[in-house]
Amino acid sequence: MSLDIVRLGFLPLVDAALPILARELGYAEEEGIELRLIRDMSWATVQDRLLYGHSDAAHMVAPLAIATTLGLGRPAASLSVPFVLGLNGNAITLRPELAAKITEVGRPGNIKEIGAQLRALANEAKALGKPLRLGVVHRYSSHNYMLRYWLMRCGIDPNADVEIVTIAPPFAADALEAMEVDGICVGAPWNSVAVERGVGVVVATTSQIWRRGVEKALAMRTDWMEAESALAHRLIRALYRAGIAFIDPARIEQIGEILSRPEYLDGSAEAIKRVTQDYVLFAKGFEPVQIPDFMFQHREAANFPWVSQAAWLYAQMVEAKHVMPNAADYVAAQGVFRPDVYRSALGPMGVPLPGASSKLEGGISGPTGVGSIQGRLILGTDSFFDGQSFDPEAFGKLLAQ
Amino acid sequence: LRIAIVDENPARAAVIEEGLAASGLTDVTLFTQRHGLVAQIERLMPDVVLIDLANPRRDELEELFIVSRAIATPIAMFVDQADSHAIEAAIDAGVSAYVVDGLKPERIKPIIDVAIKRFNAFARLRAELDDAKSQLAEHKSIDAAKALLMMKRGIDEPAAYALLRKSAMDSGRRIADVADALLTAEKLLGGL
Numbered sequence: 001m002s003l004d005i006v007r008l009g010f011l012p013l014v015d016a017a018l019p020i021l022a023r024e025l026g027y028a029e030e031e032g033i034e035l036r037l038i039r040d041m042s043w044a045t046v047q048d049r050l051l052y053g054h055s056d057a058a059h060m061v062a063p064l065a066i067a068t069t070l071g072l073g074r075p076a077a078s079l080s081v082p083f084v085l086g087l088n089g090n091a092i093t094l095r096p097e098l099a100a101k102i103t104e105v106g107r108p109g110n111i112k113e114i115g116a117q118l119r120a121l122a123n124e125a126k127a128l129g130k131p132l133r134l135g136v137v138h139r140y141s142s143h144n145y146m147l148r149y150w151l152m153r154c155g156i157d158p159n160a161d162v163e164i165v166t167i168a169p170p171f172a173a174d175a176l177e178a179m180e181v182d183g184i185c186v187g188a189p190w191n192s193v194a195v196e197r198g199v200g201v202v203v204a205t206t207s208q209i210w211r212r213g214v215e216k217a218l219a220m221r222t223d224w225m226e227a228e229s230a231l232a233h234r235l236i237r238a239l240y241r242a243g244i245a246f247i248d249p250a251r252i253e254q255i256g257e258i259l260s261r262p263e264y265l266d267g268s269a270e271a272i273k274r275v276t277q278d279y280v281l282f283a284k285g286f287e288p289v290q291i292p293d294f295m296f297q298h299r300e301a302a303n304f305p306w307v308s309q310a311a312w313l314y315a316q317m318v319e320a321k322h323v324m325p326n327a328a329d330y331v332a333a334q335g336v337f338r339p340d341v342y343r344s345a346l347g348p349m350g351v352p353l354p355g356a357s358s359k360l361e362g363g364i365s366g367p368t369g370v371g372s373i374q375g376r377l378i379l380g381t382d383s384f385f386d387g388q389s390f391d392p393e394a395f396g397k398l399l400a401q
Numbered sequence: 402l403r404i405a406i407v408d409e410n411p412a413r414a415a416v417i418e419e420g421l422a423a424s425g426l427t428d429v430t431l432f433t434q435r436h437g438l439v440a441q442i443e444r445l446m447p448d449v450v451l452i453d454l455a456n457p458r459r460d461e462l463e464e465l466f467i468v469s470r471a472i473a474t475p476i477a478m479f480v481d482q483a484d485s486h487a488i489e490a491a492i493d494a495g496v497s498a499y500v501v502d503g504l505k506p507e508r509i510k511p512i513i514d515v516a517i518k519r520f521n522a523f524a525r526l527r528a529e530l531d532d533a534k535s536q537l538a539e540h541k542s543i544d545a546a547k548a549l550l551m552m553k554r555g556i557d558e559p560a561a562y563a564l565l566r567k568s569a570m571d572s573g574r575r576i577a578d579v580a581d582a583l584l585t586a587e588k589l590l591g592g593l
Contacts, residue, residue, distance in 0.1 A: 041457035044497070048454065052492040073463060139464045166464035168457050171435070 003034035006235055009046040010037055010059035012265045013169070014188040014275055015086045015216045017255065017297065019059055021242035022235075024258045031234035039263065042168060043138050051077050056224055057235065059085055062217040063313045066333045067140040070323065078222040081310070082341035083236050084303050085216040089295035090143050090206040091191040091280060092150075094183040095176055098132075099201035099283075106286035111204045111385050115154025118203075122161050125182075135167030135181040142215050143185040145316035146206045152319070153386045159321060176200045187215075188275040188295065189267050195281050196271070202282040207294050210362070212302075212382035214309040225341065233345035240346055243298035252277060293380070300379050301354055305337035308358040311392035327399045334358075334392070343373070352377040362389035404512065405447040407432045407456060413523045417451065420519040424511060439465050449509065450499040451516050454492060466499055487513070494520040539577035546580035549587055 006028070010016040019037060022028045028035035038055055040046050043064055049055045051074065065079045096105070102117035103109045125132045136144040148158040158164055167175050172184040173194035184194065185206070194200030206213050218239065225232045245251055256273035259265050265272060274281065275295055279288035296302050314333035317323045339357040347353060352375025359370075362384040369378050384390075404426060408414040411433040418429050430445055432438055439461050442450065452459060487510075491497065494517040500509055543565065550561040565583075569576045 041455060042459040044459035044463055045454055045456075048492050048497060052489045054492065073467060138460050139467065166461045168460055170457060 003029065003032055004231055004234075005034045005036060006057060006231065007036045007038055007055040008057045008059065008235075009040055009049050009055040011041070011043065011046060011169075012039060012267070013059075013216075014259060014265065014272055014295070015089050015297070016059045016264070017246055017259060017276070018085050018239045018242040019218075020259060020264050021245055021255065022238040025242065025245055027238040027241040027245075028235070031238045033231070033234055033238060035235075035238070037264075041170070043141075047074070050079075050219065050221065056228075057218060057220040057232075060217050060219040061138055061141040061143075062214050062309070063140040063142060063145060063317065064138060065217050065219040066310060066313055066317070066336050067322075068219075069332060069336050070329055072140065072322065079219045079336060080222045080225050080338045080341070081217040081219055081305050081336050082225065082232065082338040082345065083218040083239055084214060084305050084309070085218055085239070085297075087215050087296035087302050088205070088207040088210075088213045088293065089215055089275065090146065090185060090187045091202045092147060092183060092185045092204045092206075093172075093176070093191045093194050093200035093202050095179065095199070096201045096283070098182055099203050103201075103203045105201050106283040107289055108205070108208065108280075108282065108291060109203075111150065111208045112154070114203055115150060115156070118151075119155050119161075122156050126161055132162045132182045133180070134162055134164050135172055135175060135184040135186075136164060137167070137169050137172075137186055139166055140317070140322070142213060142313070143187070143206070145313060145320065146209050146213055147185040148320055149316065150204065150209045150385065153388075173197055173199055189265070189271045192271045192275070192281050193267075195284055198284045202280060205280060205291050205294055207291060207296070208385060210382075210384050211293055211380075212296065212361075214306075214313065217305070225338075229341075229344075232341065236342065236345035237349060240303060240349065240351065243303055246276070247298045301352060301377055304342055304354055305339050306354075306357065306359060306361075307334045307337050307339060308361050308390070308392045310334045310337040311358070311395060312361050312390050315390065315395050325399055327396070330396060330399050347374070351375060358392055360389050360391050402426060402449060402508065402512070403428045403430075403445070403447045405430050405432060405442055405445055405450045407438065407442070407450060407452040407458070407462075409433060409435065409456065410453070413453070413520070416523050417516055417519045420515045421512065424515055426512065426515075438462075443469060448501045448504060449512055451512070452497055452499070453520075454495045454497050459497070462499070490517055495524070496520045539580075542580045542584060543577055546583045549583065 008019050010019055023035040023037060043061060046058050050058045065081050068074060068077055068079050099105055101121055103114045122132050136147060151158045169186045169190040172186050172190050175181045176184060176194055177199040191202055252273055255276060256269040259272050260267055260269035274288055278290050278294040280291050280294055281288045311334050314330055318325045343353050353373040354377060355371035355373050362382055364379055364382045367378050367380050406414050406417050414431045414433055418431060421429050438458050443465060491513060496516045498513055546565060547558060547561040550564055565576050565579055569579045
């Protein structure tokens with residue numbers, strides 16, 4: 001049987017795991033797909049390849065799929081996200097001398113209190129005319145929006161009290177060391193790299209900010225997804241099975257070995273294995289600490305593209321002044337996430353399918369059964385650190401005013 | 402027009418610079434180092450930035466372009482949507498470009514054309530070089546395999562080559578592959 005070729009762009013990050021495993025563990029092939037993975041070093045390149053036909057699908061920071069659809073920084077091109085590649089997995093790392101002023105070094109703390117300390121630090125730096133500079137991986141990244149959410153709700157104005165700049169993850173540790181930035185919000189394994197070099201100390205994980213924060217998405221051109229819908233469905237099934245493998249404790253060693261290969265992350269298998277088990281090294285010389293749900297790749301329908309996640313991201317883009325608030329754009333942004341495609345692709349596999357497409361984000365404080373079309377689905381805590389929740393309908397009404 | 406070329410491959414950057422100079426564009430600055438790149442571009446205030454597609458600093462540069470408005474937009478924003486094959490040609494060649502706001506498309510086009518041509522020419526050169534290198538390596542292993550056969554079997558060079566060729570034909574492999582296999586076997590079993 002000849003295989004259909006699907007080309008998928010990715011960046012060397014731990015959360016590119018599902019596409020890599022779909023290929024290496026044979027799930028893509030079982031779906032009749034030769035999955036060709038194209039590694040790049042910047043999201044701009046991943047995006048260009050997807051838009052101009054070098055790739056069919058991409059591992060992408062979720063907000064970038066929305067920004068592309070809205071035409072921010074590129075001519076508008078409709079992208080779709082029929083599958084989420086994972087939640088969270090990022091952390092905020094400061095220069096060690098700064099971290100020591102706001103947290104107990106080496107272990108996780110209460111990020112409300114840490115945020116209050118950070119506020120004092122930020123004000124001090126601002127008064128001296130040298131505001132804190134914080135690096136995020138991309139303008140339109142969940143890292144940027146999660147960091148901003150935390151800062152804002154700790155009384156720090158991300159647009160005025162600190163400077164937020166873009167820094168490519170492979171250079172984040174260098175920038176901390178050279179004191180070009182005071183802190184970074186990046187994904188695995190780059191915080192560990194900074195910590196092990198002794199140039200950074202983790203002060204918070206994004207899972208502490210939002211227990212179920214949407215992170216990387218499977219993005220594809222909407223026209224491609226529609227023209228090749230059967231192939232897109234097969235790809236989604238292969239990725240779903242890779243998700244099952246990812247959370248299988250028996251495969252920890254194997255997954256660490258695969259991801260660490262030169263053609264993928266080209267990094268330390270030990271550090272990768274640690275984060276896939278939710279262990280975070282907060283500071284050099286300390287024991288890694290397990291953070292519940294640090295990297296949430298598959299359980300509880302984590303791969304389901306909730307429309308409310310896209311809505312939350314758009315709301316953060318408004319707050320960051322990356323877009324002018326607009327009701328039509330809000331609808332377009334939500335339309336990027338395609339739970340209907342997820343259901344069509346995975347229905348035949350008999351996996352649990354949520355009945356709703358949108359939910360109150362941050363509204364679940366303990367394991368809760370939710371309505372499903374098939375299968376039993378229980379969702380765990382998805383709270384924000386400030387106890388607030390995000391209601392996509394209420395935000396829509398606010399925009400319409 | 403002030404042009405910046407950002408490329409971690411100094412040879413390729415030089416080839417593009419030369420191409421631009423041939424078109425009368427001489428206000429060109431090369432950036433081949435990663436360090437301090439974003440700040441240097443900000444100071445230079447170029448009208449056009451040509452950058453290799455795979456450059457890891459692109460996200461940082463795009464953010465700078467949005468925030469500082471020094472260079473407003475990727476080339477994609479300039480070209481008529483109907484003419485998007487021009488961008489595809491650039492992406493295929495492995496080059497991307499950013500252009501200052503308000504610059505006329507007809508002033509950009511020749512620059513992009515030069516960049517595409519030079520990137521493609523460089524890729525061809527590279528492929529030819531790789532080809533030549535691998536041919537050289539193949540010759541070396543065939544020569545070594547011949548010498549081995551001559552010594553072990555006491556035959557002359559034409560006979561040794563004929564033996565390699567026959568074995569290759571019989572097994573449907575390339576002569577160089579048979580030679581490699583022979584040398585590997587000799588390495589493993591040579592002492593026996």
